[in-house]
Amino acid sequence: KAGVTQTPRYLIKTRGQQVTLSCSPISGHRSVSWYQQTPGQGLQFLFEYFSETQRNKGNFPGRFSGRQFSNSRSEMNVSTLELGDSALYLCASSTGTGSGYTFGSGTRLTVV
């Protein structure tokens, strides 16, 4: 079956702009988790959506938000971009039972 698809793969934005990233999970998976990965901080959990509801949230400011659609596809949005938001954003798809996480290849966001 198809893997986890993240779009776009690369993105360059200017400070102050906003950005929307997309993640299509594995068919049948109802949970999508989002992570920010930077060289200095490693993998940082942003939030998890399950059946269109956010059921877990990390310690990121309100500029980071997300949503999930009825087909389990998820989007995350970052408003008022800052230089420090430059990172690889990864989503992980799972059935939602606490195991079996499959990651996408990520979206590389560069804020200039």
Next chain:
Amino acid sequence: GENVGLHLPTLSVQEGDNSIINCAYSNSASDYFIWYKQESGKGPQFIIDIRSNMDKRQGQRVTVLLNKTVKHLSLQIAATQPGDSAVYFCAENPYNAGNNRKLIWGLGTSLAVNP
């Protein structure tokens, strides 16, 4: 070769040698642990997992050992190959009521395999 710690260290081994990557986890309530491999430009890829009711699990060329007494996890790679060069992450999944879980990640260990 062997390495310890959650800060991103680099482990360098010769092709054909065995590699041991270590991880100290933080939460005694964690009951599920996963090892991931991340190659440059790709997302993390699942390698092997283990539940807290086990202390050892083997896969193809990989073995995970769990020591709950000292909250330590290790990944052993047998006959390391150049294709094993990557950053390896351990992740723990603390038990919460129901299915409300989130993975806690180590910072990773970079494995470099010399031909």
